[in-house]
Amino acid sequence: MKATKRFIFQSLLWIIIWLVLWITQSFDFGFFRENLLSLLFQILLIAGLIFFAAPKLLFKKKYLVFLIIGLSAIVLGSYISSTLFSMPRPPIPSRMPGVENIPTGIPRYTPRGAPSKFLIHFLLLAVSAVLGTFLETLLYAQKKEEETIKNNNERLATELKLLKSQINPHFLFNTLNNIYALSAISATKTQESISYLANMLRYVLYDCEQAFVPLSKEISYIENYIKLFTTKSSKTYPISTTYEIEVKGVLIAPMLIIPFVENAFKHSNIEKVDNTFLTIKVTSKENQIYFEVENSKSITVEIKDEVGGIGLENVKKRLAILYPDKHELIIQDLPESFKVSLKLSLK
Template sequence: MSIKQKIKHHLKLEANRGYAISTRHHIIFWTIYFIFNTIRWGSYYQDYWYSLKGNLLGFPIHIILCYFNIYFLMPRYIIQKKYVFYTLLLIASLFFMLLVKYYLTYFLISQNVWPEGPEETHNLTFNYGITMMLGELYVISFVTAIKITVDWLQEHRRVTDLEKTHLETELRLLRTQVSPHFFFNTLNNIYALTLEKSNKAPEIILKLSELMRYLLYETKKRKQSLSKEVICIQNYLDLERIRYGDSLNIEMTISGNMEGKRIAPMLLLTFIENCFKHGADKNLGNVTITIDFRIENSWLYFKVTNTMPGEQESSKDSPTSGGLGIANVKKRLELGYKPNEYDLKIYEHSNLYVVELAILLR
């Protein structure tokens, strides 16, 4: 099943639960409304039997008019913006139901068809007609408002679920870009060492297999243990130490409690990779990289700096301009965290490339 099919299937399932109106809901609504109306008018008339008979006659009319409006008139005319036709047909249906109610009341219940009126009414008068039509319009408006509210909630939930599904899909796609990007750089390192017939190649391959095991099996979740991420970074740094030897100086400090802290997988590793891409790979002398992890409460304050080469090849290769890795991290931060849950700064200072990230840990 493709991603698009999964999204459609997911939304179809959501439409069948949550805010969907079932037959049971219709029955419960009209039953409660009927009981309330019968008690209200029975108290007003001081005749509950008469109120029951009147509501038994009137409620089928209410139900027919309401459903005729929300399931026929509105979809055909309101949605199509045919407001004049809608208004005329609604008035016509109200008038038709007025005639039905008048004659049924007159012949089945009482010849005084308007007992709550100012005087006894035996004929179809103008005041009686206007009052009855306004009463029906009130019921229609009430039911229509409920239907519109439920439809809005359904649509809001559908859009929210679609955005959530799209977000999760995009995050998965972004994460799948990280591993090939990382492996591409590491395999390039191995290739260079094999050309030199270096004895370091087997050790690098062993370290790489450990990283591959972690990346393939431990990074599928949206959030991963911070301690495991740090171990992954340490393994990566070990690979680079083997490659560069004494020309590479790495200083890494960790402070605070990492227990129970979680972070998006392979988020920080990209910044470490960037130190080598724009620092060590272009620098002919010794390279110093400092990495600092500081955990305070639920926040991680991460800072990494590396010495930069003496001359930049071109402005587009400047580390602050980013590339696939940095652009990927920025996008993942935007999608996976709220704006107030992280703060990323990337800048150059005194021939140092500096990354500072403050991020809320789950």
């Protein structure tokens, strides 16, 4: 709500309150004349609060100056409104009715007086100032929260784009190395590999622009990745895949599980075929996705290049951003294998 609208709203609120009070006084003109200035000062006080005091002092943490100016305005407004247009009070009787002669030394009866007009106007102005400050603070806090959420969303979107930009070149780097090695062996398989790569790049360049993609496309990407790998040789690689999709159309963040698959291929030493294995399992139910990949360990110690570490670190960050408190990632370094289990809650 803009400042002008807030000012109009609060002004109308106090006008309505004073109108109701005037009605209860049977439209007494004296009541109207005595309290008109108080209403005008309330409106001026609200205007000063909304357009100056709150944004320039309160929200910039100049609390002492805000308090001094606010109290001064309330006291000054109360004094002026209670002094001008004031009607004289009826005189207080010096004797009780029916009693003419009261001996000297005996206190005369004096009725207890009502609160002073200054005090009444002071309280009215103070209430309007406190109410206005409360509403301004509440709306300011709401605005800041909305800005914080917006900034966080923009930051997360930027970070996700950065993470994707790191994943895609990493994938392309490894794949082109494989095709380059294959080109010296078989032209036919090279063409097949390029076809698989084209399908994968189409997924990366177009589908991955969306925040979420069908799980079936992510699986197709993995299948193309496996085909791209197996075309390097006529060997039968010990690769096992299981896909159990109960509900079609279930969505997942793109390029989320492929880094684990890629890492498994890299460190399984599966090119040697003997005494090696690699298993991939994807299970999808109505509100859950379960992914598991396990690979045999290489006997020889491999030196990891800097590029190779990008995928796993990025997928952990993306999980934290996209599935906060809705994912369970377990990485097990077993004696003879390396196993990754990922459970995603889609609720």
